[in-house]
Structure formats: structure tokens, C-alpha cells
Amino acid sequence: MAETIFLDIKEALRKGDRVSVAELVKKAMDSGIEIRKIMDEALILGMEEIGSKFKKNEIFIPEVLISAKAMHYGMAVLEPHFVRCGIKPIGKVVIGTVKGDLHDIGKNIVSMMMKGVCFEVEDQGIDVSPAKFVDAVRKSGADILAMSSLLTTSMPSMRETIKALKSANLRDKVKVIVGGAPVTQDFADSIEADAFARDAASAVDKAKELLKR
Ligand code: B12
Structure with missing residues (x-):
């Protein structure tokens, strides 16, 4: 289950499809997958794969920028769930x-x-x-x-x-x-x-x- 959603997230990231990235990240969370796993194994790994394609000149700055934007959308879905703090910061x-x-x-x-x-x-x-x-x-x-x-x-x-x-x-x-x-x-x-x-x-x-x- 997790593997399939992670593949879909990485694919949406590669395409720069920000709406799908956000939806799939939410779907992954709703299905009970740990937030850190979604971050590490879907979003960060996905961005790393984009990095290797960029390095090999298989994709170029505009594509990377669009993927980066989609990454922000995915992270925005996760962010509120990372933060559960009292009033006083450490x-x-x-x-x-x-x-x-x-x-x-x-x-x-x-x-x-x-x-x-x-x-x-x-x-x-x-x-x-x-x-x-x-x-x-x-x-x-x-x-x-x-x-x-x-x-x-x-x-x-x-x-x-x-x-x-x-x-x-x-x-x-x-x-x-x-x-x-x-x-x-x-x-x-x-x-x-x-x-x-x-x-x-x-x-x-x-x-x-x-x-x-
Ligand atoms: C996305 C990207 C872009 C996007 C950035 C969009 C954005 N909003 O960030 C765009 C298209 C704008 C871009 C532009 C350029 N890029 Co660029 N880019 C990348 C790419 C593909 C991914 C970087 C990334 O986001 N990684 C994912 C994140 C999660 O990883 P991370 O940043 O490393 O962060 C982790 C750790 O490093 C650490 N960390 C990060 N910050 C901090 C801070 C602290 C305090 C701590 C403790 C830890 C920590 O924790 C993070 C999470 O675990 C990399 C390739 C790569 N493999 O890194 C190239 C790369 C960084 N870019 C590169 C280059 C050359 C450029 C350009 C010069 C290209 C050009 N010819 O114009 C321009 C420079 C623009 C500029 N002045 O900054 C080179 C850099 C080579 C070098 N060593 O100097 C790379 C390595 C690609 C390559 N192999 O050639 N890029």
C-alpha cells in the first residue's frame, strides 16, 4: 500500500503536478502511513531522483522548478501535523x-x-x-x-x-x-x-x- 502511494507521489512530483502531490500526501496520511515515512520515502527520495535526472541533463531548470513547487505543496500538507507544541518554545x-x-x-x-x-x-x-x-x-x-x-x-x-x-x-x-x-x-x-x-x-x-x- 505505502509503496504504491509513494510511487504515485514520486511520479506526480516528477510531473510537477502539485494538486496530485498534495492529494496523494493527504491520502497517504489518511491511510495511516507515518508522516516521517511520507516525507523521507516519497517526497525527499522523489526530489533526489529529480536531482539525479537534473545532473544527467535529462531534465532542466524549468522542470526542476515546477517539481520544487509541487514539493512545497506536499510539505504544506504535512507541516501542521509535525507541530504539536505547548506555549513555551524550547x-x-x-x-x-x-x-x-x-x-x-x-x-x-x-x-x-x-x-x-x-x-x-x-x-x-x-x-x-x-x-x-x-x-x-x-x-x-x-x-x-x-x-x-x-x-x-x-x-x-x-x-x-x-x-x-x-x-x-x-x-x-x-x-x-x-x-x-x-x-x-x-x-x-x-x-x-x-x-x-x-x-x-x-x-x-x-x-x-x-x-x-
Ligand atoms: C531543486 C534544485 C534546484 C531548484 C531550487 C528550487 C528550490 N525552491 O529550492 C532550482 C531550479 C531553482 C535550482 C537552481 C540552480 N541549481 Co539546483 N538543484 C536542485 C536539486 C535538483 C535538488 C535540491 C533539493 O531540493 N534537494 C532535496 C532536499 C530535501 O535536500 P537538501 O537540500 O540537500 O536538504 C537536506 C540536507 O542537505 C539537510 N540540510 C539542508 N539545509 C540544511 C541546513 C542546516 C542548518 C542543516 C543542519 C541541514 C540542512 O537537510 C535537508 C533535509 O534532509 C539539486 C540536486 C541535488 N541532488 O541536491 C540541484 C543542485 C543543488 N543545483 C545545482 C546548480 C548548479 C544550480 C544552478 C546554478 C543551475 C544553473 N545553471 O542555473 C541554479 C542556482 C540558483 C541559485 N542561485 O541558487 C547543483 C549544485 C552544484 C554545486 N555543488 O554547487 C546541484 C547539486 C545539481 C547538480 N548536480 O549539478 N536548483
């Missing part, structure tokens, strides 16, 4: 995709899962400059700054943001976690980030750990 996170980078699917998943464990999340969106991150951290008094990068060319902006936090005397007030497909633990260490995570579930675990440090 901590505050400022999140965003770094300057020069427009990829936001992974960042949105991280944001959604952080909200799911009751972090208050301030999403700065995409193409966020170091100055904008610094400003958001200062104004919000965030415990954690989470930066996403999907391009090797935008990764240096993470370093720039950490430098900017230092210049603004905020570096010791906020923990920094970084992630995104090209980001590695070595890179995170080299820019003196406090943590790195490969996927959204580990991002949540690491963020909780950071609160204790």
Missing part, C-alpha cells in the same frame, strides 16, 4: 539559505522539523546576506543560527556570516549550525561552526544538543 532558531543561493527545499524541511520539536523558528528565506543574518540574530536573541547552502559557490557566505557575527560581538551569544548537500563536517570545522548535520532529523538532534552547551 529555544529560538534563525534559519536561512545563504547569499547567492536560492535553494530552499532542504532548509524548509529543517525549519519544519525544528518547529516540530517546538523550537520557535524565524525563517529569513533565501539569498540571505551576512548582514541580514546578523540583524536577525541580534533582534531575535536567537539561541541558534542555522544556515543552509546547496552550492559550492555559496558556501563561503557561511564563513562570511560567522565573521560578521564576530564583528558584531554576537558570536558567543549564538550557536551556529550549518548544512546542505555540499557542506561537510570538515567545512563546518574550518569555519568554526558549532555543528553540522547531514539531514533534517540529525539537524534537530544537534540543535537540541547545542542548547545544552
Whole structure:
């Protein structure tokens, strides 16, 4: 049962059929399939398959954009079910995709899962400059700054943001976690980030750990 719906979701994602993606995700939920499974095995896997087709030049930016939009529709169906929190958040996170980078699917998943464990999340969106991150951290008094990068060319902006936090005397007030497909633990260490995570579930675990440090 799950396998069939997941195949249908992936196919609808590939076609960029946002209405079907949303309907099928809802159908999967209604049939009792675990939300995390729908996210990991249908939506994220589906997007990965689109990624490999893009890499092999079998599909191009317009198709990827349409699929990305459909992915957002699917995630929007899941999001309310991730969040079941009381009034008091466990901590505050400022999140965003770094300057020069427009990829936001992974960042949105991280944001959604952080909200799911009751972090208050301030999403700065995409193409966020170091100055904008610094400003958001200062104004919000965030415990954690989470930066996403999907391009090797935008990764240096993470370093720039950490430098900017230092210049603004905020570096010791906020923990920094970084992630995104090209980001590695070595890179995170080299820019003196406090943590790195490969996927959204580990991002949540690491963020909780950071609160204790
Ligand atoms: C979708 C997509 C696009 C869409 C983005 C739409 C959107 N709204 O996001 C569009 C079409 C706009 C696009 C454009 C481009 N793209 Co693109 N894109 C992708 C694609 C196919 C999928 C990315 C994705 O969403 N993956 C699914 C999510 C769930 O995975 P994820 O982002 O990695 O996130 C997970 C983890 O990394 C982690 N994570 C993510 N963020 C964070 C943050 C923190 C703090 C933590 C802890 C963890 C974490 O958790 C997430 C969930 O588990 C990838 C291929 C790929 N395999 O990654 C290429 C890819 C990233 N793109 C690429 C390129 C080159 C481009 C363009 C330059 C193409 C061009 N010639 O114009 C432009 C750049 C535009 C720009 N300035 O940003 C390259 C990057 C190569 C590189 N290493 O630099 C890739 C790898 C494709 C390829 N193989 O060539 N792209």
C-alpha cells in the first residue's frame, strides 16, 4: 500500500503536478502511513531522483522548478501535523539559505522539523546576506543560527556570516549550525561552526544538543 502511494507521489512530483502531490500526501496520511515515512520515502527520495535526472541533463531548470513547487505543496500538507507544541518554545532558531543561493527545499524541511520539536523558528528565506543574518540574530536573541547552502559557490557566505557575527560581538551569544548537500563536517570545522548535520532529523538532534552547551 505505502509503496504504491509513494510511487504515485514520486511520479506526480516528477510531473510537477502539485494538486496530485498534495492529494496523494493527504491520502497517504489518511491511510495511516507515518508522516516521517511520507516525507523521507516519497517526497525527499522523489526530489533526489529529480536531482539525479537534473545532473544527467535529462531534465532542466524549468522542470526542476515546477517539481520544487509541487514539493512545497506536499510539505504544506504535512507541516501542521509535525507541530504539536505547548506555549513555551524550547529555544529560538534563525534559519536561512545563504547569499547567492536560492535553494530552499532542504532548509524548509529543517525549519519544519525544528518547529516540530517546538523550537520557535524565524525563517529569513533565501539569498540571505551576512548582514541580514546578523540583524536577525541580534533582534531575535536567537539561541541558534542555522544556515543552509546547496552550492559550492555559496558556501563561503557561511564563513562570511560567522565573521560578521564576530564583528558584531554576537558570536558567543549564538550557536551556529550549518548544512546542505555540499557542506561537510570538515567545512563546518574550518569555519568554526558549532555543528553540522547531514539531514533534517540529525539537524534537530544537534540543535537540541547545542542548547545544552
Ligand atoms: C531543486 C534544485 C534546484 C531548484 C531550487 C528550487 C528550490 N525552491 O529550492 C532550482 C531550479 C531553482 C535550482 C537552481 C540552480 N541549481 Co539546483 N538543484 C536542485 C536539486 C535538483 C535538488 C535540491 C533539493 O531540493 N534537494 C532535496 C532536499 C530535501 O535536500 P537538501 O537540500 O540537500 O536538504 C537536506 C540536507 O542537505 C539537510 N540540510 C539542508 N539545509 C540544511 C541546513 C542546516 C542548518 C542543516 C543542519 C541541514 C540542512 O537537510 C535537508 C533535509 O534532509 C539539486 C540536486 C541535488 N541532488 O541536491 C540541484 C543542485 C543543488 N543545483 C545545482 C546548480 C548548479 C544550480 C544552478 C546554478 C543551475 C544553473 N545553471 O542555473 C541554479 C542556482 C540558483 C541559485 N542561485 O541558487 C547543483 C549544485 C552544484 C554545486 N555543488 O554547487 C546541484 C547539486 C545539481 C547538480 N548536480 O549539478 N536548483
